[in-house]
Amino acid sequence: TIKANHQHRHIIAGVDVAQRLSGVALKLLAFEKLLTEYTVWQNKVVMIQRMIIPNSRRSDEIATLNQVRGLVSRIKASFGDHVLDYTEHYGSSLPIKERLSIWLASSCFMNTCVREGLNLHPMEYIFTRKEPIEPGIVIASEFSALCSILNGALKVNPFDVQMTASCIDKALSMENAERLGRRHRDIGFVGSCPSSKWTKNVLRDLREVTLLNYQRDTLNDAAMLDKIICTPANPLAIQAAYEKTSKRVIILDFNGTLVKKEPTGKYLKREILGTSGQKPPTKVMQALRKLTSDRRNTVFVVSGDTQENLENAIGHISGLGLAASNGACFSWPSMPGSPHQWYNFEFGDDWTAVKQVALPILSKYTARTNGSTIKLSDASIGWSYYSCDPEWGGLQAAHLLVELEHQLAAFDVRFVTLKGVIEVVPKMMHKGIVVKKILREVASRNNGAGVDFVLCIGDDVSDEKMFSAVYKFKSEENDDYNNVTASPSVKPKSSNISVTNARVMNEVRSLRYRNIDEEDYAFTITVGKKTSTNASDNSSGTTASHYINDASDVEDILVTLAGGDVSQRSLSWDFTENVGVDFFA
Missing domain, CATH: 3.40.50.1000 (HAD superfamily/HAD-like)
Structure with a gap:
C-alpha cells in the first residue's frame, strides 16, 4: 500500500494535468523551499505527485513535463529519492481506485493552479476523509474556482513561494482540533452536492439567464421607443x-x-478598484x-x-x-x-457607535462566507462578497441585509447594495453633498x-x-440663504473641532x-x-x-x-x- 511504502511520513497529495496553468512547477518550488528552510520535515514528509497527460496540448504538455522533471530531479538530488513519489499517466484522468488510495493515505491535498475551472479532486478528497477517518487539509490556490467554495481550505498565492511553503508547514503541523473544525466547514456542503446536482444547477442557471436576457431585451426595446437618448x-x-x-x-x-x-x-479572486x-x-x-x-x-x-x-x-x-x-x-x-x-463632513451620526453594532455582525458573516471581506472607509462600512461563490454569497448578503437593517434601525443610515457589495453609509452622504x-x-x-x-x-x-x-x-x-438647505458642517480629519463655514466654505x-x-x-x-x-x-x-x-x-x-x-x-x-x-x- 501507499502508507507502507512511505512509513512514518506525512503524505502531501497532488493530481494535476501536465499543463503550465496547473502550477505544478510552483508547487515543487514551494516544496523545495519547505525542505530547505523547515529542515525538520526532510525525514518526515513525502509528496505524491501524479501528472496526467491527456495529449490535448502537446507543446504545452512537453514544456511543462520538461520543467517538472527537472525540478523533481533537483529535489531528489538534494534531499533523496524518499521525499518525492512522482509518476506520469497518459489519459484524461487517474483511475478512481488509485485516486481513492492516495486520498486515504495522505494528510494533505495540494492544488497550486494558476488558473482553472472547477476541479472536483479537492472535494473528492474531503469526502473520502469524512468520519471516522482522520480529517485532511486542503491547500488551495487563490486562483482556483474551489477557493470560493471550500471554507476550510488554506488559501495560497502560488507565485509567493515563501508563503506557500509556510502554509504547507502549517497544514502538516496543525492540531487535530483545527483539522476537525476545517473539515466540519466543508463536509456538509460537499456531501450534499453530487455531480448530478452541479449539472442540474448549471443547466438551471443557463436557462434562467437566457430567459432574463430575453425579457430584458424585450423590455429595453419597448422602453427605448418612449425614451430620448441623451444629447x-x-x-x-x-x-x-x-x-x-x-x-x-x-x-x-x-x-x-x-x-x-x-x-x-x-x-482573479480579488476585487480591485x-x-x-x-x-x-x-x-x-x-x-x-x-x-x-x-x-x-x-x-x-x-x-x-x-x-x-x-x-x-x-x-x-x-x-x-x-x-x-x-x-x-x-x-x-x-x-x-x-x-x-483633509476635512470630514459631520452627518450627525456617531459613526463609532455604528461600527460597534455593525462590525460584529459583518465579522460573523465573513467567517461563514469564504472569500468575503470587510471594508472600512471614512464614512462607510462595506461587506464585499464579490470573490465568493455567487449563489452562497448572494444568499448570505440577503440575510446580512435584513439583520443590519434591524440592528441599525436606531441610526440615521442607509444601505447601498451594489454588485457584490453591501455598504452602510450615513443617510445624507453622497457625491452631491x-x-x-x-x-x-x-x-x-x-x-x-x-x-x-x-x-x-x-x-x-x-x-x-x-x-x-x-x-x-x-x-x-x-x-435667500434661509430658504435653502445648508451643507453639513465639516471638521479637520486630524481634529475633533468643527470648522465653521466662514473658515472653510x-x-x-x-x-x-x-x-x-x-x-x-x-x-x-x-x-x-x-x-x-x-x-x-x-x-x-x-x-x-x-x-x-x-x-x-x-x-x-x-x-x-x-x-x-x-x-x-x-x-x-x-x-x-x-x-x-x-x-x-
Missing part, C-alpha cells in the same frame, strides 16, 4: 463657453472618467496641471475610492482639489509643495461674484447625485450675485450613451444634459480646454451630429 456633447460649445467665462468650476469623477475602468475579470495602481494617462495629467494653474479655475476630482488611493494617483498635482469615499472627506486645492489638508459645497464656496469668493462656468463629468449611478447638485445650485442662485454669500444678468454655462456630462430621465425617476437613465462615449473623450475635452491639440475626434465629437442645436440658447 452628445459638443467640445466646441464647451470650449467656447470656457473661453467666455472667468469663474469656472470643473468637477470630475475618477474611475471610469479620468481612468478607464478595468475589466471585472482582470484580477480601477484606481488601484492606476493613474490617468499622461495627457490627462498634463491637462489637469494646466487647468489648475489658471487662477480662474477650481478643479476637483470626486471619487468613490479611498483617500490614500486618490492621493497616490493624483495627489501630487498642485492646485487640484480632492474628494474621496464618495464625498465623505475632501481636501481643498493645495499649494505647490504643501500636503493636502461635496459638489454643492464646492460650488457654494467658489461662488462666495470676491464678495459673492458667483460661478459662470460649471463642467461636471461622471460615469455611473453615484455620479447622478453630482449632476443633481449642479442643477440644485443653479436653481438657488440669488435666493462661506456658503451664505454664495447665493448672492452682484450681476444677475451675467451669462453662465453648466455642462453635466455622463460617460457612455444613456437615456435621459429626471431626478425623481428611478430608471437606469441619466439626468446629465450630454453624453460622451468613453474616458478617451474626457481626455479630449480636458486637453482642448487646456489649450492642447486633439488630432482625432471620436464619433461623439462629430459636430455634424449637432447641426441645428444652439448650445448657447
